[in-house]
Amino acid sequence: MISLLALAIALSGPDSDTPTPADRLAHDQMLVLDTHLDTPELFEHPGWKFDRWHDRDFDKSQVDLPRMEQGGLDGGFFVIYTGQGPLTPEGYAKARNAALTREMWIQRVVAANADKMEFATTPEDAHRIAKAGKRIVFQSIENSYPLGTDLSLLKWYYDQGVRMAGPIHFRNNQFGDSATDKVKQWNGLSPLGKQWVAEMNRLGMLIDVSHSSDDVFDQALALSKVPIIASHSGPRAIFNHPRNLDDERMRKLAKAGGVLQVNSVYLVEGDHDETRNKISDRQDDWWALSAADQRQLIADKAKADATNPYRGADFELFMKSLLHCIAVMGVDHVGIGADWDGGGGVRGMEDITALPKITARLRREGFSDTDIEKIWSGNVLRVLKQAEDWAAKNK
Numbered sequence: 001m002i003s004l005l006a007l008a009i010a011l012s013g014p015d016s017d018t019p020t021p022a023d024r025l026a027h028d029q030m031l032v033l034d035t036h037l038d039t040p041e042l043f044e045h046p047g048w049k050f051d052r053w054h055d056r057d058f059d060k061s062q063v064d065l066p067r068m069e070q071g072g073l074d075g076g077f078f079v080i081y082t083g084q085g086p087l088t089p090e091g092y093a094k095a096r097n098a099a100l101t102r103e104m105w106i107q108r109v110v111a112a113n114a115d116k117m118e119f120a121t122t123p124e125d126a127h128r129i130a131k132a133g134k135r136i137v138f139q140s141i142e143n144s145y146p147l148g149t150d151l152s153l154l155k156w157y158y159d160q161g162v163r164m165a166g167p168i169h170f171r172n173n174q175f176g177d178s179a180t181d182k183v184k185q186w187n188g189l190s191p192l193g194k195q196w197v198a199e200m201n202r203l204g205m206l207i208d209v210s211h212s213s214d215d216v217f218d219q220a221l222a223l224s225k226v227p228i229i230a231s232h233s234g235p236r237a238i239f240n241h242p243r244n245l246d247d248e249r250m251r252k253l254a255k256a257g258g259v260l261q262v263n264s265v266y267l268v269e270g271d272h273d274e275t276r277n278k279i280s281d282r283q284d285d286w287w288a289l290s291a292a293d294q295r296q297l298i299a300d301k302a303k304a305d306a307t308n309p310y311r312g313a314d315f316e317l318f319m320k321s322l323l324h325c326i327a328v329m330g331v332d333h334v335g336i337g338a339d340w341d342g343g344g345g346v347r348g349m350e351d352i353t354a355l356p357k358i359t360a361r362l363r364r365e366g367f368s369d370t371d372i373e374k375i376w377s378g379n380v381l382r383v384l385k386q387a388e389d390w391a392a393k394n395k
Helices: 004-012 021-029 065-071 089-112 123-131 152-159 191-203 214-223 247-255 274-284 291-307 315-329 356-364 369-393
Strands: 033-037 075-081 117-119 135-142 162-166 229-233 259-262 334-336
Touching: 021 356, 021 369, 033 135, 033 229, 033 259, 033 334, 033 369, 075 089, 075 123, 075 162, 089 117, 089 135, 117 123, 123 135, 123 369, 152 162, 152 191, 162 229, 162 369, 191 214, 191 369, 214 247, 247 259, 247 315, 259 315, 259 369, 274 291, 315 334, 315 356, 334 369, 356 369
Parallel strands: 033 075, 075 135, 117 135, 135 162, 229 259, 259 334
Antiparallel strands: none
16 A cells, blocks of 8 residues: 555655655754844834734734744844945944834843743854754854944843844945945955954854955955855845855855855846735734724735736755755855845745745755755854864864
8 A cells, every 4th residue: 555655755746845744844853044034123113023924915024923833944144234324423323222212122031931932142052942942043243334333232242142244234344345235445345344244253253255356255255264154145146136146256265164055036127016015014003003904905916916926036046046056065064045025035935934845855856864954053152162162172
């Protein structure tokens, strides 16, 4: 007689995106992390609760505790993001306050859900927390602009549990050049940016070069005493965008022991539609709408999606990107940082409930469960440990 598992495989087909029971079991037995969760931005919205199931079609959110359980996401790096402002004392002060507020909200949400989630700062913490059945909360900084010119603030964030930071976002700042700014200001890292690299090494924090220019990537790779990471980037060979890395730099990153965490954006040109864009803008303020306006928003979105559905990147293209990175860099130097709640997600993988599909596809591609778990968590935890160990030895 054919087994139920064999029947499930036969019915779904070897190339199906639907995980089999064996795929799901393998996924659930792995430690699954994502290195770029922008969800803390939602923590500040009145009425939005991380312990409740949310619908992406309503509030655009992609991560919450119930969906982490459904998608088998054990945790990841929750991001303290601050938008870029002017390089002035006033700009720095405003950004500092915004970053401190976001950090405070992360602390509040973890405290309010202490039975379900816990802060981690080391690989050992991550394994212990997962074994206890809780979700793992690492913290990272996206855009070091709020530091102003005071690098001692990095130590304060380290003491709050932050273990990864990137110097730059979409525009040049006091630390260096952005991949997406129109002009070069520093031709790489600024003098302060080079001091930032040294301080990050000293503290034992992972250097994140996503959003950095090619020159900053090259200089950070050369200056850092430990491997660096790109927490949410992709391959330029799949889509030629300055936020993505070319194959040569990907190989250099791997040779230096670093890791590229594959993004789910910058895979194709954006599919923009005026009607959908206006609805998206309304969704940004969903929490401030009346009950009637919320119902109307849902109806309008359903109509727009039916009339002119989104035609951007899909799961197949995301997997093509991931597999390209593995082919170029090797399985020991690739991970996943999909940019959830920060613009990530593709058709067929709209939120984290779809994560088991990645495991299933990698298994169908012939990767062992051991190697797949490296991609999900082993590689990033390795470089985190290397940063920690170097700092301890060089105090």
